[in-house]
Amino acid sequence: MKDILLKSLKVFGHLIIVGIACFFIVVSFNALKIGLFSKNIGYDAYGSLSEEAQPEFLYTYHYDDGEDEKAKEYEDKGYKLIKYSIRSDVEKGPEIALSVLSQIFCLAILMSFIYNDVWRAGNKDFEATRIHGKKFSMLKGLYIGLIANIPSFVLLTLMYILRNGATAKLPVALYTYLNSYAFEIIFRTTNGIMYWADVQWWQALVYYAVLIIVPIICLVSYIIGFKDISIAEKLVYKNSKKKIRRV
Numbered sequence: 001m002k003d004i005l006l007k008s009l010k011v012f013g014h015l016i017i018v019g020i021a022c023f024f025i026v027v028s029f030n031a032l033k034i035g036l037f038s039k040n041i042g043y044d045a046y047g048s049l050s051e052e053a054q055p056e057f058l059y060t061y062h063y064d065d066g067e068d069e070k071a072k073e074y075e076d077k078g079y080k081l082i083k084y085s086i087r088s089d090v091e092k093g094p095e096i097a098l099s100v101l102s103q104i105f106c107l108a109i110l111m112s113f114i115y116n117d118v119w120r121a122g123n124k125d126f127e128a129t130r131i132h133g134k135k136f137s138m139l140k141g142l143y144i145g146l147i148a149n150i151p152s153f154v155l156l157t158l159m160y161i162l163r164n165g166a167t168a169k170l171p172v173a174l175y176t177y178l179n180s181y182a183f184e185i186i187f188r189t190t191n192g193i194m195y196w197a198d199v200q201w202w203q204a205l206v207y208y209a210v211l212i213i214v215p216i217i218c219l220v221s222y223i224i225g226f227k228d229i230s231i232a233e234k235l236v237y238k239n240s241k242k243k244i245r246r247v
Contacts (some may be wrong), residue, residue, distance in 0.1 A: 004140060007121050008147035011218065014113040015148065015181075022106040022180035029102035037094040038087040045071065047079035055082050062086070103184040107213075110181040114214065115221045118144060122225025129226075141222025145215030152179060152211055159196055160204045168197035175207070182210040 042062035046055040058079070061068045071081060118141050125136040137143075159167050159175060172193055176186050190203040224231065 007144045011148035018110050018113050026183045033090045033098050037090045040085045041088045042086045043083040046082045099184045106181045118218045118221035119225035122222035126226045126228050142219040145218030149211050163196040
């Protein structure tokens with residue numbers, strides 16, 4: 001049990017690093033979508049009558065409307081204008097393609113951080129079984145993944161239980177970014193819901209379902225290691241074999 005807890009703690013540490021890395025990937029892909037596949041179509045104008053006053057929303061202007069006559073009206077009244085660009089929506093094709101690519105990158109990063117450690121744990125147990133005849137459960141990898149996910153499970157449960165109280169106006173995005181390795185899955189399947197007060201039971205099930213990804217990766221990684229299968233060696237051997245055939 002101690003070995004499982006130590007391995008789970010290590011996997012949890014990896015999940016923190018993965019969350020940070022995937023956060024930047026998601027942000028980068030979103031910026032890429034907007035930068036390449038949308039354009040400025042206007043702006044929202046805010047303004048204030050003094051430097052001390054907070055800017056207030058004044059009006060929305062679209063380039064298709066012709067000359068912005070309201071700008072001069074507000075400036076004549078003494079307003080100092082601040083303009084925030086409005087961009088067009090990204091078309092469905094590029095939107096879906098880049099979202100899928102972003103999700104694939106995040107899952108690849110998740111696997112790269114988890115696989116090796118859990119594989120080694122399985123391979124170590126394989127050696128102990130072969131040499132010393134010890135017995136190990138093939139579900140050990142699953143236990144490692146489940147325990148590593150306890151903090152996320154507890155946090156999600158608290159957020160959902162308190163959605164009509166303390167966490168009502170708390171953005172769901174905070175939880176989504178903590179599990180950013182599945183950001184696109186969560187965002188697309190729950191329609192990008194904003195606040196916990198609006199979370200329905202079926203959307204909460206999606207959040208819980210996402211937590212299964214880590215235990216599954218751990219389970220498969222452990223089993224592959226326990227069976228002494230090296231995917232890297234097989235790929236290298238296969239590629240080497242192909243190279244020899246071409247020669």
